[in-house]
Amino acid sequence: MKRLFSRRKSSQPSTPGDPPSTHIPASRSVSLRPKFLVPPLPHPCPYASIHVLVTTHGLMLSPDLHSDAQAVSYVRISWGKDAVVDEIEVDKVSCTANTTVHGIVGILRLFHASYLLVITSCTEVGDLFDESRTVFKVDGVSAIPLEQTRAAATVNMLASLNTHPSAPTAAKPTPPRADTDTSDVASGHVIQQNSDDHSDSTPSPHVSFAPEERRPMISPSLLHEEPDIPTPPSSNSSGHSTPNPSFPTSPVAKALAARLSFWSRQPTSLNASASEAAPSLDMVNGLEHRMETGAAPTELLNSIIASTAPAPSTIEERHSELDEKIVRETAKEFAKGGMFFSYSFDITTSLQRKQQQIAKLKQRSSLLSDLQALDEQPRVSLSSEEAEEFPEPQPLLPLWRRVDRKFWWNESLSRPFIDAGLHSYVLPIMQGYYQIASFRIPSSRPLYHAPTSDGDVQENVDAEGDQTSHTVDYVLVSRRSRERAGLRYQRRGIDDDANVANFVETETIMRIKREGRSNVFSHIQIRGSIPLFWTQSGYGLKPPPQLSTERTPSQSMDALKRHFGRTLTIYGPLAVVNLTEQHGKEGALTAAFRESMGELGSSDIQYHEYDFHAETKGMRYENISKLITKLERTFESQGFFWVSGGIVMSQQKGAFRVNCIDCLDRTNVVQSAFARSVLQDQLAAVALASAYEAGDRTEADVVFNDVWANNGDAISRA
16 A cells, blocks of 8 residues: 655745634544655755744744745644644744754653753764765754743743844755854853854865854753742741851852752751751761761761752652753753754665665565565666765655664654654754764876876876875774663663663775776774673772672573574674773673673684773774784775776675774774774775875874774763
8 A cells, every 4th residue: 555645735925914823723633653655756855944933822843944945834833732733734824033043852741741852053064975964963952841941031031142143044954053142041140161263164075173163052940930949948938948158158068969869959948857867067077087987978968968859859840850960961961962864864774774765665666666566666776776975765755764774863752743644854863973074195107297288297196197196085984872861870781671881883995096986995893892791880990890789690691592593684794892901800790701601602702801901001003903804804805895987896894893802992992992993994996005004194094093082982971
């Protein structure tokens, strides 16, 4: 059955003189659930600019068409916790507040209210070798409460920021950068952090060191007309409602409470029992001494938390503050600088996997055509044998239908729009890192002076007529899995669903033109926590990892088998490189991993141990070359993905899986060394390896080292 629906009839656009409409008609009914409906024509990409309007009937959304045409179809999000999303057709809408945003993150439904999360600021990372493939980084996310009065306040605040001289205006397809940072909005005022103005939008072919990141965010605390937590009274008020001035104002107490207390509310009054429980300033000053002597500071810390950041006294207050905390932290997470997206193409799938998907579609369509069972036009061309350098399988489908779901971080938030069939409002967002850079390498052939048509001499030309240097475009993409996400010390090892913490797929893409032909290379590495049940305390400078006592060895082995079985299906044969210490605090976990891999006994998995700290002791990072030499046969057998002149020359067969304890610093150093070795092999494939090794590598090394250093920083911050 064809999942199609007819195109809607356009209504007459409204004129400026028409009175505002007060009636909103009911949404249309369809025979199939909207999420299964796809237009028969090429589907539009997610909207790059969306109008947000506050009306009495709900929060209205419409695309910014950047033309004189007015939208006759709106998306309505009903007020209230349920936040029903539907599409309606109206001639005119009367609004009390409006603004323009760069995309929809999704709807967050909580205890007392629901919120629409929108992208208010984004930065263009660059184009993947073509202006139609632009990648953006999320810089600012705001939460709009789905309650009319509070929504109007938030939207007016966003509108005022958009009209500020240094704030961005809605632009398509490239939203300009914002120079204001609304990192916090509280107590009715905005804290702004100005940054340098980088007005030059032309991307440099070389590496550039970015300024301090801007992360605008609107806090929901501004949106309460009547704050759930009243402001503490002044000093001339009754003494029964005045906090103890000697303790809560202590910087040490505030710092400890901010770190250790889940609740952030400030006490408004201290009853007799609370006053008696509050520790004196002398007790706070003695905390450091007690910790140095080994005494347990639990009682003192509990007193500090109870006095400085007490838990809400009622369930209603708990839910209210929990709602605000969740909204604030969710918006902050999306605006930290590690979220990336594109309006026009899928950034969550590697080049080789896209080529494989196209090959499967061709094979399927060819088989159905031979059986005369193809009842519709094939989605791929059966006659074309040329491979695209940057393919996009099934481009007629909505973007969210094409992405790799394990790297789609806002899927659950986007579900209301998916279920309503509003595909152009669904913008998949990936967490990780994305950087596009370039450098030049000299030609490997001897030079001569070539005469031109006008008799002049063209210097710096090799014997083949090529220029003496070649531009190498280098792209690094890291995609972090949303499964088993969490903070560094709170997420270790594997879970019951065989997902490991900090699983990251890193793809390096290299393009170079050689003798008039474009060559595109791709190589993938993965990282992930040791796939056993283990934990690590977050206290102490270097807490030892410990195997979980709540799981049996057979349970750990079962989870490990399922994890590697799934990984082998996606990436092929694996070379597991374990960088943990073989002795000391990490020794027990290393021994358990070694024993489990021996018991697994898979012919498609190689297990290698490399004690990074022992081998590189004294900053001798050049010793990593010994590991590369040891794995030389593995590099040769894995190879890399290569498309030259529309022909697939080779494909990658397998991947390195590198891990340390937290899969951050040590892992990034070794993966960068592997990537450098692969880059040399790729340049050798186009006869430029000798030039890269013998020539001036200063520029190439600076760019390469910067890209991988930035990748390590981004992965460790997320």
